[in-house]
Every structure is written in C-alpha cells, then in structure tokens.
Amino acid sequence: MPVGLNENEIHVLGEVVSHKRKIQRGGYLHRAGSKFQSLYAIRSGFLKTCILEQDGRQQVTGFHMTGELLGLDAISTEIHTCDAVALEDSEVCEIPFAKLEEISRTIPSLMHHFHKIMSREIVRDHGVMLLLGSMKAEERLASFLLNLSRRFLIRGYSEYNFNLRMTREEIGSYLGLKLETVSRAFSKLQDENIIRVDNKHIQINDMTRLRMKMGNSSCIT
Amino acid sequence: MPVGLNENEIHVLGEVVSHKRKIQRGGYLHRAGSKFQSLYAIRSGFLKTCILEQDGRQQVTGFHMTGELLGLDAISTEIHTCDAVALEDSEVCEIPFAKLEEISRTIPSLMHHFHKIMSREIVRDHGVMLLLGSMKAEERLASFLLNLSRRFLIRGYSEYNFNLRMTREEIGSYLGLKLETVSRAFSKLQDENIIRVDNKHIQINDMTRLRMKMGNSSCIT
C-alpha cells in the first residue's frame, strides 16, 4: 500500500538529482497552488498532505514516511493541489520532474518503476475510498493502525510499538471522523485490550483481533 | 477532473494499437484478480469500476465515460484490483501496456501526457476522499451531479439534461451512502426546484443553487 521506494531505488534517484532539503516540524514542503517542478522522495521524517476546503477546513489525504514519493498529484496541472507539511523534522530529496522524464526515456526500468509508484498511489486511494465509504469509526481506526504498523515493519521498526506523529484531529480528518470519535475509538480498543494507548504511543497487544476489527463490518452487524 | 483523452489523443493511441473490444451492458471488461496486460481507452459507452469487500459488498470507485482510460490501478501489481463493468453497451480500445511504455520512450509528449493522466486520476481520487470524508448526503449528491454534468458538457452533450446509467444503489456505493439516502437527497433537491428527476433522467433547473448546495457545508451549519 505505501507508495514506497527501497533504499537502493532512492539511491539511484539520488544519483540522478541529489539536491536535498530539510523541513522543520510544522514547515511546508510545498503549498497548494504553488508551481510544480519537482517530486520529493522522503529520506527521513514524516509528513502529511492535505487539501483545503472552500471554507477553510482541511482534509488530510495522506501520511507519508521514509521512501515515499510526494507531488504526484501536481503532475497533471503543474500546480500543487495540496499542502505538504512536516509532522516531524524531515529531509527530502528533490527530483526535478522534467529531468526524471528525460532520464526515464533512457532507463526503461526506471520509467516502469515510476509508473508502478503512481499506480500504487491510485490503489492506495481506492483503499481509502473504501474505508471512508463503508467502514464505521472503529473499523477505520483499526485499518489505519494496521496500515501504519505494516509500514513501520517494512522500514525495520517494530510493528507492535510506535509513536504517532499526528494529532487526533489529523487522524480524524484522514479517516473522515471528528477527533472525539477518534479518541473514543482508541479508548474502546484499549478497553478491549487489543491495543495500549499512552498519548501518542501505541502498543498493539493483539494483532489478530485488531485485524478482525477491520475485517468484518457487515458480517457481525 | 475526469481522466480524459481528447479524440485526437485517442486517435494517436489508436494508431499505436487499435485492437477494439465491445462489451455488452452488464458485461465485464476485466475482473479483480485477473492478470493485467492492457489499459483500455473508452471509445463509447459507460462503465463502472468497483472493488469487492471481504464480505461480498462492493464499493464503486468510479464511473467512466468516453475518452477515459481504465486499468491504471493494475500497473502496480500487474493484477487488476477492481472489476470494470459496462453499464451500457460500450466499446474500448485495448492498449497493451508494455507497448505503450516502449513507444512512449520515443515520443516524450506521449509519455508526459500519460503521466498527466495518471496524476489526474490521483487528483480525482483525492477529491472523492474529500467528498466522502467531510460532506453530507445532499452535498455529495450535488457534487456528483455537477461532476457528471460537466463531463457531459465536455463531450458535447447537454449539461442540463442527461440520463443516469447507474442505479441509486451504485450511486450510493460511490458516494458512501445507502440507496434510500440517495433517493431522499434526489427528492429534496427536486422539492427545492433545483433539479427535476424522472427516474433515470435528470434535468438541472438551477445550476447556481446546485453549486451552492455543494459548496458551503460548514458555512451554513
């Protein structure tokens, strides 16, 4: 699910163009409306992307971690459609898109890999649409935690213990819920001894039951 | 918003590979789980794509019309992640993906255009996420109708009068609502004289007010 590059692939791209950029916690990598020129491969850190509604409220469209590629949405109009904000100090590698296209002409495997990455983002989005369209609060949160857990595992961290970088409100925005509902869902999962919540720290006690929480919405009801 | 190719572009691709395929109403263009080899450019007709939940229920991920490109989600794993079903007799042009990649190496503009199309799909999906995550029933339906209206307009049809190809249930699945809620939202918009509903036929009487319905969720409340 995560739009990921492995270290090696990041390295290859890094050779292509290796201009790095650091973004402090709370800083913007790019803003909606700004001109698109480069994709950004995350080297370290954690970011969110979000689109703004007419009325000022925001919808988080994704949380992004090391190895993932940002800016794909901006290729179509050459204008960024979302804000990208660092949720912790982060480092990204800037990849001028024109150059990427140019080079990928001579390296078919790079081009193909890039296509796979874009496609994976589409698949991920469809998964979120399914989540938003048909799951209830607790199922959404379970799904979210399992997704994070897997992404930490892939990156060599514990799948059972991790720290959330985002607030309840940001989780809520991503999951289509209000922050109070997110908090209650956390509490419920903790009461059932499936997870242990200590502020931003999450411990998964029972992965199997957490998976069940996600899986059988309509089976039970 | 629609992932579209203009007639000319379809023609260019048509020269690349011009194997056509007809799908009868109700027939499958491809199924989730089947091997991916080609993208499909819609020459005529109307299709839906949907993913299946564990429990058998489906989530419609999109409705697709002439000029749009199907199969982008399957590039990542080379397995189709969704079903594509014709909602009316349709004709598609098969585009073997390997060939597309090969040719796009020599035609930079084609490659660039393809990237734009994939990116546009991502932007569209983010729009749907916003809709599912933060709009209420009536706003979702207004948004849906305006989107359809615009796509008909682009294709040279009336933006004020058109026939829906999908059932209330399919609309509901796409919008994250139950069919009864969709029906009620239609009735409400009709009562307010914003649209006229006659079974599958839709007439938009007041485009401005329909746009307002979509726009100011939280402004009013």
Add this chain to the structure above:
DNA sequence: TATTCTAGTTGATTTGAATCAAAACATAAC
C-alpha cells in the same frame, strides 16, 4: 393480459457519530 421481478420512493424508528461542554493532561513559554 396477467405475473414476476427489479428499481425506486417514502415513512417510522434506531443508531452511530457529531456536537456541545467540561475537565485532565502535556508541552512550550516565561
């Protein structure tokens, strides 16, 4: 023409999440 069958509408009721509100923590600033 009668007969299913499917799709759609509408009403009554329930329910899950939003909203409103207050208190308990944490974090950053002083």
Add this chain to the structure above:
DNA sequence: GTTATGTTTTGATTCAAATCAACTAGAATA
C-alpha cells in the same frame, strides 16, 4: 517552578443517515 496553550479524554445531548418496512412504478417474462 509557574503560567499559558494546545491536545486529549470523557460525558450528555442532538442529529443525520442507516435500517426496517411498506408500497409504487416499470421492465421483463410467461
């Protein structure tokens, strides 16, 4: 250490949409 600020939890209440149910209209079939 204390104060201020932002975040999280929890409770009470409200509300929008789901569910349950009945009925209607069309399309398809016999």
